[in-house]
Amino acid sequence: MTERLYYSDSHLTEFDASVVSLGEADGARLGVVLDRTAFYPTGGGQPFDTGTLAGARVVECVDREDDGVLHVVEGARAESFAVGDRVHGRVDWQRRLEHMQQHTGQHILSQALFRLFDAPTRSFRMMERVCEVDVELRDPSDEKIERAVDLANRVIWEDREVRAHSATPEEAARLPLRKDSAREGELRVIEIENFDFSPCGGTHAHRTGEVGVIVARSWERAKGMTRIEFAAGIRAVADYRLANRAAREAAALFSVGREEAAQHAARLAEENKRLARRVRALEEIAARVEAEELLAEAAEGGAALDDEAARDDPARGGARIVARVFDNRDAESLRRLASAVASHAGAVALLGSREGGEARLVFARAKGAPGDMSALMREACAIVEGRGGGRAEMAQGGGRNVARLAEAVSAAARGLGGGGA
Template sequence: MLKNRLYYIDAYCKSFTAHVIKAAQDEQGRPYVVLDNTVFYPEGGGQPADTGTLNGISVLHVEEVGGEVRHMVAESLTSASEVEGVIDWERRFDHMQQHAGQHILSAAFVELFGFPTISFHLGKEMVSIDLDVEEVSPEQLAAAERLANDIILENRLIETKWVTEGELDQYSLRKQLTVTDEIRLVIIPNFDDNGCGGTHPSSTGQVSALKILSTEKQKRKVRVHFVCGGRVLQQLHQKNQQLTAASQLLSAPEDGVAGAIEKLLATNHSLEKSLEEAQDTLLTFEAKELLNTRQQGIVKAVFTGRTVQQLQKLAKLLVTDDEDVIAILVADNEDRLQFVAARGASIETSMKQVSAAALPLINGKGGGNDAFVQGGGEQLVTAEELVQAMVEQVI
């Protein structure tokens, strides 16, 4: 029975002795053992599995398959009849803190706003719940976090109880149960009754603290990311390091970092605008010089490291300055070729025909209209060969 498993009898048990009742390999050839009882929690209900050792051999994962708890081990244990098991307690207690914190936060959202939790994920760095609502305001997040931490600070008992389906009417369950036999409830008196198969501390105070970090939209639901217990200190340490580094880089006090960043962004925006204006001025002079190189009404040029946006600006300047020219410009950008072709207002030749001749040569894609086209593709020919093919199409 589930209730007789060691991790349910005592969630604080760190080591145990058990008999091996099965040693085999799964479909992928990974060795595993099944024991007559175990302290190792198998993955399930949003909570990751425990890790640790059996006779000093690493337990990499634990899962329940067909009613048996399989301990996936780094090496085969076929010769052992009895094992000494030790779980990674730091990992286990972290999971207990996060899982209990999830119960508390989910109950807080229900208590305050009637927002139900529909899924839960316990990750390596953060925990998340999905709320069955489309919007959650910052004020609602703050209120739920405050209530959750009040419940933690009150150090209420966290009780576990095995009940029958007929006894469920005695409890105000937060969500509908999916099991009808061996029902395990996790209860925080006068706050939350919830069916759960995970491991939890014995009191809310051991969750220590809870902090909501962020939210995101997930298919008309709101995902809330948060941390509990030791992870709160880890987040504080990381963010403090980042804030200190930013403060030093900006030569600003920590409480003035935001203002210094705003000032830096404004300066950067001004510099970008000035640089763009200077580049446009240079392109104007470059266009006038290129017009002097036209042959048979065609201006052609090859560049290295130019963006397609720069080619577009230059081509537009060329055909604006002289309505009787066609501009064919190609940029060689490492292993990629990009081109632009444009015609002046007095020219009737379709640039789409020029593009159609160029794209197959570079296995490329492009777009545009009869007056202006652009495209790009692989460097299957040289930039000069591509220009020449486009010029021949015009002629």
């Protein structure tokens, strides 16, 4: 059994105690149980304290209920602990204060939500940088939550006293407790002067002023409740710095004030959407023009592959073939051009692109034009050491052997005429 000094004095950071037992904690580290401690172990939504014990680092504290508080110790002097030793403990005050601010802040915010909207808090979690409560708040809105935050801050700035009482179940039953306790027997009740009574085993500020300030970061509906993310005191300031820096960086991009940055970003996003639509329309036009040029060249025998025999093969049934390899043309652009070529009667597009160290291929043909694009694509992809496929009229693929891309396109062109040469 460990006497828990933090119950009677949440501001105690230094104490002397005797080692009661030693054991291993998660393998390599040492677990130390003392007859008394000021270290708070994880519980009630509040994380453990850290600090030092006889100069060794306390990296975690675990509540073993009736078996006391287990201090997980790390560092050179850990081996030198022995049962019966007198040791000096020191709790990291900054971490403890930060936790007390969140915890006490939560009591105040929860009571504010309860008073204003009859909305009880069902759970509380303290995370790495922020905290959250799940509240039975119906029809949540920014306005409602800000009203609760305003009331909470008024109570903080009135610097009311925070008292810890020990109450029998009968005494507790007479108190206006905000929530019921699952515990049996003697109950620890935290009172915030003329505001809130809650059963709680955590560490709290002496006065509400110590909490400093409370802010709500965001809220969302979760599991049928309203989940509110908040920060108090030290965490509220740290969060303000982060948010302020982000807002200023965004504002600097537009050379405007911090408050106008979101509006500018929204306008820019809208403009970007409009431009993207315009670019797409222009690309369609460009693809049509380019397709016509390529088809004209193919008809003169200039652009098609240097393969007279294949070109004059009557088996092609007068098909006009555009076989080309481009540099740095993305898949979308290649597809668009292939479709534009294939929109001409009797036309076939066999296109390739070297892009980012990859070979890309798109084959397409007009309805009624000869050739199975999917079959040709599989053969071409074997040459560039990749994979592809599609339908008889349109197929796509690619591979890693960029050096053999032109060869793959030539093979497809021959395959069209010669029946798979």
